[in-house]
Amino acid sequence: MNTNGHFGAIAFAVLFMANICLFAQVSGDPSREKVEKETTWKGFERHNLKYKGREARLIVPKVPLPHNPWIWRARFPDWHTEADSILVSEGYHLAYINTDNHYGSPRAMDVWDGFYEFMTRAYRLNDKVALMGVSRGGLFVYNWAKRNPGKVACIYAEAPVCDMKSWPLGSGKGEGSPEDWKRLKEAYGFNSDSEARQYANGPMEGLEVLAGQKIPILHMIGLNDKIVPPGENTFPLINQYMRLGGTATVVPCTQGEQKLQGHHFPIETPRLVADFVTYHAPPVPSLSPSDYHELRGGLRNSQIQFENNKKGTVAFLGGSITYNPGWRDSIVSYLETRFPETEFEFIAAGIPSMGTTPAAFRLERDVLAKGRVDLLFEEAAVNDASNGRTSREQIRAMEGIIRHLRRSNPAMDIVMMHFVDPDKITDYNSGRKPEVIKNHDLVAAHYNIPTINLAKEVTDRIDHGEFSWKDDFIDLHPSPFGQGVYSNSIIHFLNVSFSERTDADTKPIAQNLPEKMDENAYDNGYLLDISEAKRSKDWRIDPLWNPKDGTGTRPNFVDVPMLVGSKPGGILKLKFEGNTIGIAVAAGKDAGHIAYRIDKGEWKKRNLFTKWSGQLHLPWYYTLASGLSGNGHLLEIRITGTKDARSTGNACRIRYFYVNRN
Numbered sequence: 001m002n003t004n005g006h007f008g009a010i011a012f013a014v015l016f017m018a019n020i021c022l023f024a025q026v027s028g029d030p031s032r033e034k035v036e037k038e039t040t041w042k043g044f045e046r047h048n049l050k051y052k053g054r055e056a057r058l059i060v061p062k063v064p065l066p067h068n069p070w071i072w073r074a075r076f077p078d079w080h081t082e083a084d085s086i087l088v089s090e091g092y093h094l095a096y097i098n099t100d101n102h103y104g105s106p107r108a109m110d111v112w113d114g115f116y117e118f119m120t121r122a123y124r125l126n127d128k129v130a131l132m133g134v135s136r137g138g139l140f141v142y143n144w145a146k147r148n149p150g151k152v153a154c155i156y157a158e159a160p161v162c163d164m165k166s167w168p169l170g171s172g173k174g175e176g177s178p179e180d181w182k183r184l185k186e187a188y189g190f191n192s193d194s195e196a197r198q199y200a201n202g203p204m205e206g207l208e209v210l211a212g213q214k215i216p217i218l219h220m221i222g223l224n225d226k227i228v229p230p231g232e233n234t235f236p237l238i239n240q241y242m243r244l245g246g247t248a249t250v251v252p253c254t255q256g257e258q259k260l261q262g263h264h265f266p267i268e269t270p271r272l273v274a275d276f277v278t279y280h281a282p283p284v285p286s287l288s289p290s291d292y293h294e295l296r297g298g299l300r301n302s303q304i305q306f307e308n309n310k311k312g313t314v315a316f317l318g319g320s321i322t323y324n325p326g327w328r329d330s331i332v333s334y335l336e337t338r339f340p341e342t343e344f345e346f347i348a349a350g351i352p353s354m355g356t357t358p359a360a361f362r363l364e365r366d367v368l369a370k371g372r373v374d375l376l377f378e379e380a381a382v383n384d385a386s387n388g389r390t391s392r393e394q395i396r397a398m399e400g401i402i403r404h405l406r407r408s409n410p411a412m413d414i415v416m417m418h419f420v421d422p423d424k425i426t427d428y429n430s431g432r433k434p435e436v437i438k439n440h441d442l443v444a445a446h447y448n449i450p451t452i453n454l455a456k457e458v459t460d461r462i463d464h465g466e467f468s469w470k471d472d473f474i475d476l477h478p479s480p481f482g483q484g485v486y487s488n489s490i491i492h493f494l495n496v497s498f499s500e501r502t503d504a505d506t507k508p509i510a511q512n513l514p515e516k517m518d519e520n521a522y523d524n525g526y527l528l529d530i531s532e533a534k535r536s537k538d539w540r541i542d543p544l545w546n547p548k549d550g551t552g553t554r555p556n557f558v559d560v561p562m563l564v565g566s567k568p569g570g571i572l573k574l575k576f577e578g579n580t581i582g583i584a585v586a587a588g589k590d591a592g593h594i595a596y597r598i599d600k601g602e603w604k605k606r607n608l609f610t611k612w613s614g615q616l617h618l619p620w621y622y623t624l625a626s627g628l629s630g631n632g633h634l635l636e637i638r639i640t641g642t643k644d645a646r647s648t649g650n651a652c653r654i655r656y657f658y659v660n661r662n
Contacts, residue, residue, distance in 0.1 A: 041094075042085050051115055056097040058123065059084075065091030069153070069281045070119070071130045074137035075100065080158065082270035084132070087277055092130075095119055103164070103180075104139030104202075105187040112144050113499050116151065121290045128153040130277045135228060135263070136161045136168075136180075142203030142210075142237075149213040154280035156273055158220045159228050159263055162203040164196070166232035171197075174229045175261075204237055211246035218276045220251045224262035249276075287464055289492040292457040297448035299497040301508035302375040302413040306339040308504060315347035315367050317359055317401075318379035321419050321476070322350030326483030327490060331377070334491050338498065347373070351619070352554060353612075355383035356397030358584070358621045361525035361658035363401060368408050376405060377490075381418040381455065382476055385436040392518070393623065394439040400522030400660070402447045403513060407523070410510035416444050417490070420455040421476040425469065428459040446517055452493055454486055461485070520579055520627040524661035527584070528576065530563040530654055538570025538639070539563060545653065547588060552616040556655070557586045563654040566592070568641035573634060580626040580660035581635050588617035590649030593640045598625045599633055608652060609644035621658065631662065 039046045045060040070093035071084065077096040088094050097115045102108035119125045130153045133141035138160025145152045161167050168184055170176015190196040219238065221230045238248045256266035306312045314335060316322050332346055349366040359380060367373060378401065384394050405412055418437045427434045437455060444451045462469055473482040530541060545562035547553065565572065581598070591608040612618050624635065643650050
């Protein structure tokens, strides 16, 4: 017995069922993609599937190759299968979906796009596929390849239709097929023969896209084919492809009986076809960005807004990785290209050093004050961890952000991203999920928010040998290469999220808010102006504060009004309504200690000096109290005479108070 083969088949079957469940959860419709039954094909397992109501199949090799290469048949899956069976016996998967009578139309290509994502996500098949098109299948493989050139390893075509005017119209030497011509026009939505003749997006057009990717092509033809004459199909396409710099081979099959007016002929060298596919298979297993994405509720509402209403506001909320140029610019460019008719407004609300707590309280000022937002990208995993926020704070703040956003626009789509740093790499390589990502994922799952785990993806790609942290990614503020890794994964996520069609009358669906995870979540956060405080003479408001000590500052925390106290004993008082109170300060090298109390309670102390304060007047949000009951409260702050050993003074500089309304 071949124990390896037996194990491979069992292992794949287990993985297959697990992935079906995973994909059903992601798609939101467990009945839409399922295994109808399992049979056999030439001694191999055959899984008969239903995908979006269409019959499909997957042939499983007994011992799959490690990187799961596959071939995808277009039309006539049981015709001339000699090369297919060779490839399956050597470890290839073989897929097919029935899109008969759609002739490679855009509607058929939409189905193919979804089926590709299904195959690569649910079955972990390789990102690059070998396409096989027989006869009218040529319309399918070329149209899909031009639409997805980066996903194609090679193209094999047998007596392929390359020009619909040759077949089924029959405007040249071929006989054509009036019935198929009628169905083709319906599939493409053509209103007349004239409109169909003028169509300029078939296999013959746009071949430079494939040539630029150096996608190899092999055609097998009958020289006396009167149904699909090679002089009107294969020869002009191959000649044009080679002139564009593409690699192409044509093999005339001249031996054996030529049937159906030369359109059916024996394949003399099926081994040549198999070798062609094997030679051009992706040589290195690739990790799919989809493995690190949780689609959950998806981005359907924003897609509808962008496509149907032609307007869209997109916000980016986060810390320095969002503030700096890089991935954000790539996403802006992608959206403008993906929705060319849409008038976009982009809100760049990234501020260095800011995690979820600052975001929850500055959300109204920096994002919502600018109007309705349709799509928001949020990142905070790096800063929430490095800033020492507790798990409770991380959940309260992230939940507060999500609830506040969804109340402002119940149809808003939100994407939560987890960026990478060395501590997260260490955690994952030690078999631990970083605590901050656990906490953020709890909120994302509760509110059905999509997530992109770039921390895990970067870790796995480094372990996979694709690049290194030291030489390529360089820092938690990624190099241009690292920014490219981020943007590639996010764009992959967006392509999947925006892959379904929308109808012109489709409307966004409001998202209902579930029960709170934490009753004290910061979902009503706002910034309170420093002028609201009553202060002793030892406190003053500097209308344009600017330090003279030679250390750095951050935007919005310099040349702005600042409430400043530095003399021990100086007291300020603030009345506020809400369950949370805090101060946003500029914590420089002279930051001192404060004492504070709420409602005449016990005095508590806070060290305002951070580990970065020696080099920078760092914007820092200190939450002084949370979970307060009742309405009216009194905050008192006093400058103490103590300070951190590293500090040069006793200063407290307050840019804002921040409050969470009840």
